[in-house]
Amino acid sequence: MISKPPPAADPSAQLEFDGAVIAGAQVPIELLGRLNETPDWRRGAAELPALLARDGYVLLRGALSREAVLVARREVLLQLAAVGEICEPVEAAVASGLSKRAELHPDLSAFWRTVSESPALRAVSHGLALAEASAAVLGCPTVPFDFLWLRTMAQGRSSPLHFDHVYMNRGSQRVITAWIPLGDLPLRAGPLVVVEGSNRFDALIARYRGVDVDRDGLPGSFPMDAIAFAKSHKTRLLTSDFRAGDVLLFDMFTLHGSCDNCLPGGTVRLSCDVRWQAAEDSRDERWFGHPPGGHGGLSYGGLNAARPLGDAYLVR
Numbered sequence: 001m002i003s004k005p006p007p008a009a010d011p012s013a014q015l016e017f018d019g020a021v022i023a024g025a026q027v028p029i030e031l032l033g034r035l036n037e038t039p040d041w042r043r044g045a046a047e048l049p050a051l052l053a054r055d056g057y058v059l060l061r062g063a064l065s066r067e068a069v070l071v072a073r074r075e076v077l078l079q080l081a082a083v084g085e086i087c088e089p090v091e092a093a094v095a096s097g098l099s100k101r102a103e104l105h106p107d108l109s110a111f112w113r114t115v116s117e118s119p120a121l122r123a124v125s126h127g128l129a130l131a132e133a134s135a136a137v138l139g140c141p142t143v144p145f146d147f148l149w150l151r152t153m154a155q156g157r158s159s160p161l162h163f164d165h166v167y168m169n170r171g172s173q174r175v176i177t178a179w180i181p182l183g184d185l186p187l188r189a190g191p192l193v194v195v196e197g198s199n200r201f202d203a204l205i206a207r208y209r210g211v212d213v214d215r216d217g218l219p220g221s222f223p224m225d226a227i228a229f230a231k232s233h234k235t236r237l238l239t240s241d242f243r244a245g246d247v248l249l250f251d252m253f254t255l256h257g258s259c260d261n262c263l264p265g266g267t268v269r270l271s272c273d274v275r276w277q278a279a280e281d282s283r284d285e286r287w288f289g290h291p292p293g294g295h296g297g298l299s300y301g302g303l304n305a306a307r308p309l310g311d312a313y314l315v316r
């Protein structure tokens with residue numbers, strides 16, 4: 001067992017809107033905004049499709065059971081601790097900088113599939129609460145993709161800007177992403193960031209509509225980092241701190257990425273994203289099946305997170 005003291009926790013700092021860092025740079029304050037809240041969304045569920053159309057996303061606080069999310073977090077971390085990548089106590093999500101994953105599980109794709117299909121995780125990502133929320137937001141009965149994108153974001157890392165459309169547009173066009181923080185994620189943990197108004201950037205959307213990263217061999221993510229993009233398009237980057245139980249649902253043409261994980265001491269940012277689509281529509285074959293084929297038939301092995309954490313997670 002690998003032990004290292006967890007970084008000092010400061011619970012009072014958890015809900016501060018204390019600035020964000022993207023690609024190593026502080027987001028200028030005039031470019032940074034908060035995601036719109038949707039208070040009382042349970043009572044006004046009929047409004048959700050209009051809110052999705054207006055903003056490109058809806059932020060539903062406490063839509064999932066906080067307890068269930070924390071159990072899922074723990075189940076994932078225990079499996080990472082079992083391959084020596086996460087220190088005890090696992091809840092702190094501190095990377096050891098070491099890994100026995102490849103040695104213990106030569107089939108890395110199969111290992112990541114097992115972690116991604118952890119029953120406690122699936123209870124959150126594929127459960128009734130998200131079935132109801134996604135149906136309310138899309139305005140029709142929904143089904144989830146079988147494939148789940150589980151993220152173990154290392155210190156200093158972020159996700160570049162992209163539209164999800166280019167990765168998953170072979171079936172239904174009525175698809176939404178559910179981004180689920182696995183734990184309490186303050187801004188410095190590097191949560192999701194949305195480009196304000198991007199769901200109405202019609203010219204940009206027209207350039208990406210129908211692009212298929214696998215068929216066209218194009219990179220899905222934007223070459224420009226989020227700060228440069230927001231400056232050049234005279235818009236803002238919207239984000240928020242998140243609590244376990246919150247979910248952010250967004251459209252395939254809402255431009256997004258993440259802030260940098262600035263948590264101290266090699267703490268990993270854990271989240272997952274899963275797609276829900278109109279139940280009656282056709283399905284993108286890459287993301288359904290047991291296991292789903294994924295990009296290039298690589299299934300779960302095609303994800304960055306399927307690689308051992310090892311050196312990438314060393315504190316620098």
Ligand SMILES: O=C(O)CCC(=O)C(=O)O
Pocket residue numbers: 151153158159164177178179192256257258271272273274
């Ligand atoms: O969590 C991240 O860093 C990126 C997530 C994302 O791109 C998504 O949920 O579609």
Ligand SMILES: [Fe+2]
Pocket residue numbers: 162163164177256
């Ligand atoms: Fe995405």
